[in-house]
Amino acid sequence: MQFEEIRQKAYAANMQLPQLGLVLFTFGNASEADRKEGVFAIKPSGVAYEDLTPEKMVVVDFDGRTVSGTLNPSSDTQTHAVLYKHWKEIGGIVHTHSTYATSWAQAQKEIPIFGTTHADYNIANIPCALPMDDEMIKGNYEIQTGFQIIDHFKEHQLDHNEVEMILVGNHAPFTWGKNAHKAIHNSAVLEQVAKMAYLTLQINPQAPRLKQALMDKHYQRKHGPDSYYGQS
Amino acid sequence: MQFEEIRQKAYAANMQLPQLGLVLFTFGNASEADRKEGVFAIKPSGVAYEDLTPEKMVVVDFDGRTVSGTLNPSSDTQTHAVLYKHWKEIGGIVHTHSTYATSWAQAQKEIPIFGTTHADYNIANIPCALPMDDEMIKGNYEIQTGFQIIDHFKEHQLDHNEVEMILVGNHAPFTWGKNAHKAIHNSAVLEQVAKMAYLTLQINPQAPRLKQALMDKHYQRKHGPDSYYGQS
Amino acid sequence: MQFEEIRQKAYAANMQLPQLGLVLFTFGNASEADRKEGVFAIKPSGVAYEDLTPEKMVVVDFDGRTVSGTLNPSSDTQTHAVLYKHWKEIGGIVHTHSTYATSWAQAQKEIPIFGTTHADYNIANIPCALPMDDEMIKGNYEIQTGFQIIDHFKEHQLDHNEVEMILVGNHAPFTWGKNAHKAIHNSAVLEQVAKMAYLTLQINPQAPRLKQALMDKHYQRKHGPDSYYGQS
Amino acid sequence: MQFEEIRQKAYAANMQLPQLGLVLFTFGNASEADRKEGVFAIKPSGVAYEDLTPEKMVVVDFDGRTVSGTLNPSSDTQTHAVLYKHWKEIGGIVHTHSTYATSWAQAQKEIPIFGTTHADYNIANIPCALPMDDEMIKGNYEIQTGFQIIDHFKEHQLDHNEVEMILVGNHAPFTWGKNAHKAIHNSAVLEQVAKMAYLTLQINPQAPRLKQALMDKHYQRKHGPDSYYGQS
Numbered sequence: 001m002q003f004e005e006i007r008q009k010a011y012a013a014n015m016q017l018p019q020l021g022l023v024l025f026t027f028g029n030a031s032e033a034d035r036k037e038g039v040f041a042i043k044p045s046g047v048a049y050e051d052l053t054p055e056k057m058v059v060v061d062f063d064g065r066t067v068s069g070t071l072n073p074s075s076d077t078q079t080h081a082v083l084y085k086h087w088k089e090i091g092g093i094v095h096t097h098s099t100y101a102t103s104w105a106q107a108q109k110e111i112p113i114f115g116t117t118h119a120d121y122n123i124a125n126i127p128c129a130l131p132m133d134d135e136m137i138k139g140n141y142e143i144q145t146g147f148q149i150i151d152h153f154k155e156h157q158l159d160h161n162e163v164e165m166i167l168v169g170n171h172a173p174f175t176w177g178k179n180a181h182k183a184i185h186n187s188a189v190l191e192q193v194a195k196m197a198y199l200t201l202q203i204n205p206q207a208p209r210l211k212q213a214l215m216d217k218h219y220q221r222k223h224g225p226d227s228y229y230g231q232s
Numbered sequence: 233m234q235f236e237e238i239r240q241k242a243y244a245a246n247m248q249l250p251q252l253g254l255v256l257f258t259f260g261n262a263s264e265a266d267r268k269e270g271v272f273a274i275k276p277s278g279v280a281y282e283d284l285t286p287e288k289m290v291v292v293d294f295d296g297r298t299v300s301g302t303l304n305p306s307s308d309t310q311t312h313a314v315l316y317k318h319w320k321e322i323g324g325i326v327h328t329h330s331t332y333a334t335s336w337a338q339a340q341k342e343i344p345i346f347g348t349t350h351a352d353y354n355i356a357n358i359p360c361a362l363p364m365d366d367e368m369i370k371g372n373y374e375i376q377t378g379f380q381i382i383d384h385f386k387e388h389q390l391d392h393n394e395v396e397m398i399l400v401g402n403h404a405p406f407t408w409g410k411n412a413h414k415a416i417h418n419s420a421v422l423e424q425v426a427k428m429a430y431l432t433l434q435i436n437p438q439a440p441r442l443k444q445a446l447m448d449k450h451y452q453r454k455h456g457p458d459s460y461y462g463q464s
Numbered sequence: 465m466q467f468e469e470i471r472q473k474a475y476a477a478n479m480q481l482p483q484l485g486l487v488l489f490t491f492g493n494a495s496e497a498d499r500k501e502g503v504f505a506i507k508p509s510g511v512a513y514e515d516l517t518p519e520k521m522v523v524v525d526f527d528g529r530t531v532s533g534t535l536n537p538s539s540d541t542q543t544h545a546v547l548y549k550h551w552k553e554i555g556g557i558v559h560t561h562s563t564y565a566t567s568w569a570q571a572q573k574e575i576p577i578f579g580t581t582h583a584d585y586n587i588a589n590i591p592c593a594l595p596m597d598d599e600m601i602k603g604n605y606e607i608q609t610g611f612q613i614i615d616h617f618k619e620h621q622l623d624h625n626e627v628e629m630i631l632v633g634n635h636a637p638f639t640w641g642k643n644a645h646k647a648i649h650n651s652a653v654l655e656q657v658a659k660m661a662y663l664t665l666q667i668n669p670q671a672p673r674l675k676q677a678l679m680d681k682h683y684q685r686k687h688g689p690d691s692y693y694g695q696s
Numbered sequence: 697m698q699f700e701e702i703r704q705k706a707y708a709a710n711m712q713l714p715q716l717g718l719v720l721f722t723f724g725n726a727s728e729a730d731r732k733e734g735v736f737a738i739k740p741s742g743v744a745y746e747d748l749t750p751e752k753m754v755v756v757d758f759d760g761r762t763v764s765g766t767l768n769p770s771s772d773t774q775t776h777a778v779l780y781k782h783w784k785e786i787g788g789i790v791h792t793h794s795t796y797a798t799s800w801a802q803a804q805k806e807i808p809i810f811g812t813t814h815a816d817y818n819i820a821n822i823p824c825a826l827p828m829d830d831e832m833i834k835g836n837y838e839i840q841t842g843f844q845i846i847d848h849f850k851e852h853q854l855d856h857n858e859v860e861m862i863l864v865g866n867h868a869p870f871t872w873g874k875n876a877h878k879a880i881h882n883s884a885v886l887e888q889v890a891k892m893a894y895l896t897l898q899i900n901p902q903a904p905r906l907k908q909a910l911m912d913k914h915y916q917r918k919h920g921p922d923s924y925y926g927q928s
Contacts, residue, residue, distance in 0.1 A: 202434065
């Protein structure tokens with residue numbers, strides 16, 4: 001099997017989506033990139049998770065052209081391609097319609113940072129890109145979705161290496177990371193953070209954002225130069 | 233076994249209802265039609281899912297008369313019959329009391345179209361038929377439920393080939409499609425859309441409906457002549 | 465084993481409670497009566513469901529005195545005894561702290577009848593007895609809980625053969641029926657009705673109660689002399 | 697294996713966390729103390745539950761110094777150590793980011809006592825410690841979290857033998873008990889109480905607290921000198 005390693009990794013990541021309760025039917029996809037070869041493996045479009053195999057993953061280059069595979073790639077493939085092309089450090093991307101994150105996206109609201117669960121991952125609100133212009137929609141919609149994400153990060157001076165997730169307004173979340181495994185992890189965390197932020201505001205509509213000192217502390221203990229979480 | 237194919241398909245569809253978390257006990261039923269024979273197979277009334285077999289499915293004609301089978305058909309059989317009789321293109325019908333869709337039906341509210349998950353299926357609000365007149369209730373209630381649905385579609389100029397689901401006010405949802413499998417799929421999607429629309433409004437009571445251009449785009453990419461979702 | 469039949473039935477009913485998601489740890493109990501012998505079998509107090517056996521069920525008379533069994537019966541035994549003693553037709557009782565029903569009990573609100581799911585079981589709001597007087601609490605609390613339930617039915621002219629469930633204010637639900645199996649069924653239905661009524665009011669705080677004609681229709685088709693639900 | 701007994705017990709308790717739905721990924725930890733040896737066994741930091749073994753538990757003294765084990769202990773180890781050092785009677789501690797309890801902590805609200813489920817465990821609101829001062833955060837954060845908890849109990853004249861749980865504002869819950877098994881039990885109860893209190897206020901924002909006589913009664917029947925819950 002050609003591109004075996006990324007096919008295996010993309011397959012494994014896609015299979016985690018239903019296990020983590022992040023997708024209904026085929027409403028999600030994960031991809032894993034091979035930076036040296038300039039390609040990524042992604043789920044074929046509309047194929048049920050129980051019918052997936054590593055062989056069925058489609059390999060596509062960063063301009064969205066199929067390089068290997070007989071099935072149509074995910075209809076969101078062009079969005080993945082744009083992100084890989086412009087953000088050189090990322091190695092995995094995940095798109096879901098997970099319940100709570102998608103509801104925040106539909107509400108067109110950023111997810112406020114209310115606690116340390118969120119701060120362990122990033123110390124900004126989870127961004128929400130507003131729905132794109134009609135002109136962009138009528139163009140190549142999936143390519144434009146990629147630029148919508150990249151432009152939102154630029155305009156709001158967010159660093160995609162620190163904030164590895166976004167809500168696309170009226171649509172649903174995208175997450176990324178050094179590989180597909182980390183992007184899946186981020187999708188599950190995002191869903192949990194989205195659920196708890198929702199509940200927090202129901203309990204206390206005036207709930208204050210996390211104070212700056214706690215943001216810094218929690219983020220640093222997982223990610224700073226003196227981080228002391230985990231085993232290395 | 234007579235009518236083996238539709239009995240098998242109706243059986244398989246009914247068994248999916250508890251697996252997808254769409255029913256408690258026996259609160260739901262699915263049917264599959266054979267258009268050539270002018271009949272459909274439906275769940276027997278009040279039989280637990282774990283006791284179902286394909287043989288126990290009851291075969292009924294489009295006037296609601298039992299053609300084959302020894303058990304009583306579902307108490308909702310007449311509603312299925314009316315829909316099959318008037319809507320010639322559909323091959324499967326599902327009725328559930330799934331949690332979120334039923335709550336919208338009890339609230340007597342249409343489900344607003346808030347996102348692309350919804351638009352991938354249809355580009356209208358999910359309709360909600362108001363409770364029927366007392367006279368209709370006292371007549372043949374289940375037949376009238378069928379007409380309540382058909383009349384609602386007529387009055388609101390909805391096309392049952394495009395919008396394959398409805399909430400019956402104070403009652404619960406019905407979905408349909410080219411076969412029972414697709415109708416079950418629609419029931420699961422409706423439940424997820426209903427849950428996310430509920431959460432969206434809790435997060436932002438002023439959440440805007442999906443913009444027209446996005447509605448058109450998402451629907452077209454799955455259903456239009458140039459659709460590019462899936463494998464064919 | 466003495467009283468084998470009711471011990472087996474009480475055991476089977478208790479084991480359904482965790483399977484139906486109605487209890488956390490030991491927060492619930494079910495009993496089955498033998499009307500001829502004037503006794504009932506009930507769960508022992510504080511024993512984990514995974515350690516239960518039919519033999520461990522405690523058999524108690526309708527004055528709450530242990531007749532057979534070496535373990536202490538459930539701390540709610542006296543409440544069961546009072547209900548069996550005064551309501552001659554019932555053969556099973558279940559008490560849980562199920563999430564949504566208990567939340568309505570804590571809110572000290574009746575559950576309004578919003579839809580046909582509810583009307584298939586009874587055509588009244590689910591009653592909620594207000595917390596008892598301090599004097600009653602300081603007396604024999606569990607016996608008084610039984611009278612609190614019976615008195616509430618008398619005062620509100622409710623028939624315990626038609627309405628087989630109640631919320632005890634600040635506490636949690638009790639359900640009953642012709643046997644423990646039916647009482648468990650009622651507990652699961654109550655939890656689902658409680659959840660959907662909660663959601664209905666979140667979606668539409670002005671949601672109207674079910675109209676009278678629909679109440680009558682649904683209840684009659686399951687329970688009236690011309691009922692046509694099920695197989696007999 | 698050194699300290700086998702507490703390693704086994706800490707392991708078993710940690711493994712219950714995902715089974716009870718209280719943690720996502722590695723967002724939680726449990727420890728078990730050996731009071732004679734002055735040490736406790738705790739989960740290693742950032743290790744997935746499926747990779748845990750009793751041998752991997754890290755044994756630490758009450759000043760937070762590793763005594764046995766090759767892995768880094770949980771990043772929350774210093775908080776556990778402070779609590780064990782100052783509260784001599786406790787033998788187990790659990791920290792989770794469970795959904796509803798964490799949402800109350802993020803909302804910075806005590807959980808009001810609304811019902812008997814809560815009163816069976818303690819007869820106070822579940823306390824919520826406000827986020828600590830910036831100075832404390834910048835110091836040894838995890839040690840300060842321990843003092844934040846102890847100080848909150850002192851200031852509010854709460855007894856840690858009666859109230860075995862707290863929400864740390866903007867962060868998440870801690871629970872404790874005579875051993876890790878009881879602390880886990882308390883974490884699950886806290887999550888359920890937190891969920892039902894949330895729902896209670898959604899149903900009735902004016903829901904009254906549990907009346908004093910019921911608080912006393914329920915607590916005494918489980919914990920008083922004449923308690924009559926359970927088998928001893």
